[in-house]
Structures are given as C-alpha cells and as structure tokens.
Amino acid sequence: MNAPQLPAKATTGLTLYGVEMTSRMLIGTAQYPSPSVLASAVEASGAGVVTVSLRREQARGRTGERFLELIQALGVRVLPNTAGCHTVKEAVTTAQMAREVFGTDWIKLEVIANDDTLQPEVFGLVEAAAALTADGFKVLPYTIEDLSVAERLLRAGCQVLMPWGAPIGTGRGLANPYALQSMRAYYPDVPLIIDAGIGAPSHAAQAMEMGFDGVLLNTAVARAGDPVRMAAAFARAIEAGRAAFESGLMGVRDMAQPSTPVAGTPFFDLDRK
Numbered sequence: 572m573n574a575p576q577l578p579a580k581a582t583t584g585l586t587l588y589g590v591e592m593t594s595r596m597l598i599g600t601a602q603y604p605s606p607s608v609l610a611s612a613v614e615a616s617g618a619g620v621v622t623v624s625l626r627r628e629q630a631r632g633r634t635g636e637r638f639l640e641l642i643q644a645l646g647v648r649v650l651p652n653t654a655g656c657h658t659v660k661e662a663v664t665t666a667q668m669a670r671e672v673f674g675t676d677w678i679k680l681e682v683i684a685n686d687d688t689l690q691p692e693v694f695g696l697v698e699a700a701a702a703l704t705a706d707g708f709k710v711l712p713y714t715i716e717d718l719s720v721a722e723r724l725l726r727a728g729c730q731v732l733m734p735w736g737a738p739i740g741t742g743r744g745l746a747n748p749y750a751l752q753s754m755r756a757y758y759p760d761v762p763l764i765i766d767a768g769i770g771a772p773s774h775a776a777q778a779m780e781m782g783f784d785g786v787l788l789n790t791a792v793a794r795a796g797d798p799v800r801m802a803a804a805f806a807r808a809i810e811a812g813r814a815a816f817e818s819g820l821m822g823v824r825d826m827a828q829p830s831t832p833v834a835g836t837p838f839f840d841l842d843r844k
C-alpha cells in the first residue's frame with residue numbers, strides 16, 4: 572500500500588475577517604537580537620501574519636523608514652497592535668495612527684490593566700473594541716478566557732477573539748485549560764487564537780490539539796538561544812497539534828485496556844469501509 576501523499580501546499584482552512592490564512596501561527600516582531608534574525612525567524616515560522624507594536628517601536632525611535640521597510644519586506648500581513656495602552660483613548664488613538672502608518676484596518680487590540688500583570692483591562696477592551704469596529708477596524712482583541720467578556724466583544728463587532736494562554740512574556744503555557752476548553756466548546760464557530768504566555772512548542776501543540784484555531788507568540792521565539800530554529804520548532808508543533816485535532820484524538824480512559832488483542836485479528840475491524 573502506498574503511503575498517503577501530502578498535498579504540495581496545504582491550505583489551513585482558517586479564515587480571519589474574510590482573509591484565508593496561509594499558516595495558523597502568528598508571530599510578534601519585538602525583542603529579536605537583530606533585524607536579520609527577526610527576518611529569518613519570521614521566514615522559518617512560515618507565519619502569514621506578524622504583529623507590530625507602533626507605540627513600542629516609536630518609544631525606541633525605530634518607526635523610521637528602515638523598520639517599516641524591514642516589516643514590509645517580510646511579505647506577510649501586518650497586524651499592528653496597541654501594546655502598552657492602558658486606556659480606551661490611548662488604544663483608539665494608537666490604532667488610528669497604526670492604520671495610517673501600516674495601511675491596514677486590522678488591529679490587535681490590547682488595553683492593559685497594569686504593567687506588572689499585563690492583564691487585559693476588559694471593560695476598556697470592550698469599549699475600545701466597539702469604538703474601533705464602528706470606525707471600520709477589524710479588531711482582534713487580546714482578552715481573558717471569560718465567557719461574558721467574550722460575549723461582549725462579539726456583540727461589539729469582533730469576529731475573532733484572542734484569549735491569553737498566560738500573561739504576556741511569562742511562558743507559562745495554558746494557565747487555565749479548563750476555562751479555555753469551555754470557551755472553545757461554547758464558541759465552536761468563532762475563530763479563537765491563543766495569544767501570549769506560550770513558552771514552548773508543546774504549549775502551542777496543546778492549544779491546537781484542544782481545537783484552537785491558531786497561536787500568536789513572540790517572546791519564546793525572540794528570546795530563544797536560536798530564534799530561527801525555535802520558530803521552525805513552533806511551526807511544526809502548531810501543524811502537528813492541528814493535524815492531531817483534525818484526526819480525532821483518542822479519549823482518556825480510567826482503566827487500562829490492552830492494545831494488543833490476546834486472540835483473533837490484530838486489526839480492529841477488517842470489514843469496516
């Protein structure tokens with residue numbers, strides 16, 4: 572029997588705001604040791620979307636043409652973000668500036684409660700999401716795994732939600748898998764991207780095995796000893812997790828069950844078509 576052939580170019584089947592994604596990995600552009608490592612890591616990740624912080628780049632004086640040229644040369648969709656914004660006004664103004672600078676109406680919306688936890692400030696988040704949607708933005712909010720907040724964000728016009736795995740930069744993985752699983756089950760048709768706190772490829776694979784639509788990460792790749800290899804490792808983990816989810820993962824049992832039958836055929840059901 573011939574081994575099944577993989578399609579030459581797999582499509583992900585994931586559509587965000589009407590745009591078909593070429594990868595289920597979204598990657599941040601901050602904290603890399605150099606622009607060339609950033610470019611190589613993005614390429615190795617295969618990510619079709621990079622997120623860029625207008626405010627942080629401005630603060631570092633890097634919104635000059637060279638940084639913009641570098642980002643544009645990556646040849647992938649740019650998802651500006653409002654990282655570092657604490658108020659609705661700051662977030663909305665930053666989003667509007669980002670639309671001008673990057674020429675896109677997509678925005679990763681962050682409204683942060685405080686700088687120690689980087690926890691989303693969900694009341695401001697919902698208000699900013701409503702204002703930006705009314706202004707024509709396609710909003711991808713960085714949120715928590717709370718269903719009532721999710722409901723408000725959807726009502727505000729968000730068509731994609733990005734619950735955190737854990738607080739930004741912690742690398743703790745999925746801190747509350749039960750609540751994330753509930754969110755997945757409750758909104759089977761809403762694209763859900765795990766954003767932030769992912770520290771290892773196994774965390775990303777776990778999210779994908781749970782049925783999440785994608786993963787957005789930055790620190791674990793940018794701060795790795797070898798960011799380019801790490802980006803490739805994450806890409807494989809995300810693909811593997813998705814393939815496992817689509818293939819039908821086995822259920823967990825309390826009791827042991829022999830995997831080798833004592834008598835009879837070694838195949839489960841030869842007559843099954």
Ligand SMILES: CC(=O)[C@@H](O)[C@H](O)COP(=O)(O)O
Nearest residue numbers: 599739740767768788789790
């Ligand atoms: C780049 C960006 O938007 C981050 O704020 C994002 O939330 C990823 O978080 P990690 O750095 O924890 O992967």
